[in-house]
Amino acid sequence: MRILSGIQPSGVLHIGNYFGMMRPAIELQKEGETFYFIADYHALTSVRNPEALRENSRQVALDFLACGLDPERAALFRQSDVPQVTELAWILSTVAPMGLLERAHSYKDKLARGLASTVGLFSYPVLMAADILIYDSDAVPVGKDQKQHIEITRDLAVKVNETFGQVFKLPEPRINPDTQVVPGLDGQKMSKSYGNNIDIFGDEKETRKRVMSIVTDSTPVEAPKDPERSTIIQLYSLFASKDELADMRERFKKGGTGYGDFKKELFEKLWEYFSPMRKRREEILRDKSYIDKVLARGAKRANGIADQVMERVRTAVGLR
Secondary structure, three states, rough: EEEEEEEOOOOOOEHHHHHHHHHHHHHHOOEEEEEEEOHHHHHHHOOOHHHHHHHHHHHHHHHHHHHOOOOOOOEEEEEEOHHHHHHHHHHHHOOOHHHHHHHHOHHHHHHHOOOOOOOOHHOHHEEEEEEHOOOOOOOOEEHHHHHHHHHHHHHHHHHHHHHHHOOOOOOOEOOOOOOOOOOEEEEEEEHHHHHOEEEEOOOOHHHHHHHHHHOOOOOOOOOOOOOHOOHHHHHHHOOOHHHHHHHHHHHHHHHOOOOOHHHHHHHHHHHHHHHHHHHHHHHHHHOOOOHHHHHHHEEEEEEEOOOOHHHHHHHHHOOO
16 A cells, blocks of 8 residues: 655644644554655745745654654655656646636635735645655545545546546545644644744743743632643643543642643653654754755655656656
C-alpha cells in the first residue's frame, strides 16, 4: 500500500501540526510505502518572500526528521523537486468542471480569512489532486475537514478515466477518528494565522509565556471549575497519561487550585514530551548536509514513480 501526505511550509510548525498531521504520518511508516512532500508550490498562494519559503521548507524537513520520520522507510521531498506534478495539474484542469472547484470549502474559507482571490487559490484542489494521483497513491491520511479534497481528486480521476480510458487508480481517504482538533491559546483551532499557536520547538521562555497566556474564565481559585470547557484540559490530554488526566480533571471539579497552577503543569508535560525530539533536532543540525541528502534521496524515489505515471498519462491523452 502506498500512502501519501503533504504539509505546507508556511511557517514554524506548532503542536497542532504535530498531533494533526506529523505524528499520524510517522506512525503510518510501519504500514506501507510512505511518501511525504513539503508543499512549496501550494505555499506560493500565501508566502511571497522567497527566502522565507526556502527557509521554511528546510525547517519543515528538519522538524519532521526530529519528530521521528525515518528516511529509510519514508520518502521526504519538496513538491517542487517533482515538477511533473504541475504538468499533471494542467492536464487535470482541462477536464475539471468549474462547478466542482466552486464548491470547494477551502477556497471559501481562505477568502473569508482575507486571502486574495487568485487563480492559484481557486485551482488549489487540482494541484492537490495531481499530488495524489502522480504517485499512484492508495491511501491519503486527512482530517475530516479535508475529506472533500480526496473526493475532488477521485472525481477528477474518474473524469480522466471516462474520457481517456483507465489511467488512474482511485485513492481512498484515511481518516483517523482519534485525531483531535488541537485548540490554540484562545480555544479556537490552533493556527499560525490566528496567532494562537504553541510551537513544537519554541524557546523555553517563550513557550512557557504562551502556555501561561491561555485564555480562561474568571472563576476564583477556591471555586470548582468545568473541565469540559477548558482549553488547558484539552491540551493536557495530548501529553498526560490517563491517570494524570483524570487527576487534573478531579482537581478542576474540586476547586482550590488556580488556572495558573494548571498551566504550569501543562507546560512541564509539554516540555518533557518534546525533549527527546529537541535532542534529535540538535543532532541533525550538527550534520550540515544531512537534510539535503534526505530530500535528494526522497526526490529521486518520488521522481521514479512520477515519471512512470506521467508516461502513462501522456500516452493516454495523446501527448505521446
